[in-house]
Amino acid sequence: MGVEVAVDGLSKSFSGQKIWSDVTLTLPPGEVSALLGPSGTGKSVFLKSLIGLLRPERGSVVVSGTDVCACRENELQEVRKRFGVLFQDGALFGSMDLYDNVAFPLREHTRCTEQQVRDIVMSKLDMVGLTGAEDKLPGEISGGMRKRAGLARALVLDPEVILCDEPDSGLDPVRTAYLSQLLIDLNTQIDATILIVTHNIQVARTVPDNLGLLFRGELVAFGPREDLLSSSEPVVRQFLNGRRAGPIGMSEEKDATTAAAEMAADPRMSDVDELLPQLEPSPGLGPRAAVQRRMQRTGRQSAWSGAPQ
Numbered sequence: 001m002g003v004e005v006a007v008d009g010l011s012k013s014f015s016g017q018k019i020w021s022d023v024t025l026t027l028p029p030g031e032v033s034a035l036l037g038p039s040g041t042g043k044s045v046f047l048k049s050l051i052g053l054l055r056p057e058r059g060s061v062v063v064s065g066t067d068v069c070a071c072r073e074n075e076l077q078e079v080r081k082r083f084g085v086l087f088q089d090g091a092l093f094g095s096m097d098l099y100d101n102v103a104f105p106l107r108e109h110t111r112c113t114e115q116q117v118r119d120i121v122m123s124k125l126d127m128v129g130l131t132g133a134e135d136k137l138p139g140e141i142s143g144g145m146r147k148r149a150g151l152a153r154a155l156v157l158d159p160e161v162i163l164c165d166e167p168d169s170g171l172d173p174v175r176t177a178y179l180s181q182l183l184i185d186l187n188t189q190i191d192a193t194i195l196i197v198t199h200n201i202q203v204a205r206t207v208p209d210n211l212g213l214l215f216r217g218e219l220v221a222f223g224p225r226e227d228l229l230s231s232s233e234p235v236v237r238q239f240l241n242g243r244r245a246g247p248i249g250m251s252e253e254k255d256a257t258t259a260a261a262e263m264a265a266d267p268r269m270s271d272v273d274e275l276l277p278q279l280e281p282s283p284g285l286g287p288r289a290a291v292q293r294r295m296q297r298t299g300r301q302s303a304w305s306g307a308p309q
Ligand SMILES: Nc1ncnc2c1ncn2[C@@H]1O[C@H](COP(=O)(O)OP(=O)(O)OP(=O)(O)O)[C@@H](O)[C@H]1O
Pocket: 014, 019, 037, 038, 039, 040, 041, 042, 043, 044, 045, 046
């Protein structure tokens, strides 16, 4: 099962320029969470901070008793093995075929025999629907396939936490729908804690158990999907409805007077109040363990999480 990731009072700046400060949230073990936010608010910086690729000035990120922000390099190497990361572009090696790309972490970090490598690589490629494509080079396949290959590579070390940086970027709506289903199915099969960074409203509304929003250098909200999807917080509503009227402007933020005037003037500013059901695992996979745990954790019947489990 996935592990909890507890972030407390995290602050990051570059050369004195604040990116975000005092970010506190807990990724519940085995649940799927999504982090939203306008471009440039530091979502990728946040993901990198979780695995110690960037070092925030203040705060902690505790994974199984280890503070990623304060531990030594050798401890960091150990804690990173618990993570699988899908980078925005898949980050595949262009000169290696998909098989070797996916095998790479196993050959680097384990003493698996080539037969064991083969078994693991083929099973992960199968999980993401890439059986038969193992001989292809990244340049010979579509963007959606590259994402899935990146996901297969993120899975080979059996991670307890999976971080996905904009898994939907550059994908058409149909491929995005397949990828969303794949993330829910993976969560069902391996019960890993998943954090998705996304701009995609449909993904945000249908995939995660929990949602968070970064804005103006702060985490303005983080909580169960029901709370965020029905939130009356203007910035949350603006983002989840993808409209211009609201506090978020082209260059990230607007002054309050302009935002209020736009809200009053825009007659089409009707928000989507329908709470879309959360995606269910594909037939034959059984229920997601996270759903039951989440009900116990939050003490709620999951009224908007689709059919009863
Ligand atoms: N290594 C770095 N050194 C200096 N500044 C950086 C570094 N990495 C990121 N930044 C800055 O931090 C800010 C946040 O960047 P980040 O990529 O995290 O945003 P984001 O929310 O993921 O954006 P997008 O949604 O457009 O991908 C940007 O202004 C970026 O230029």
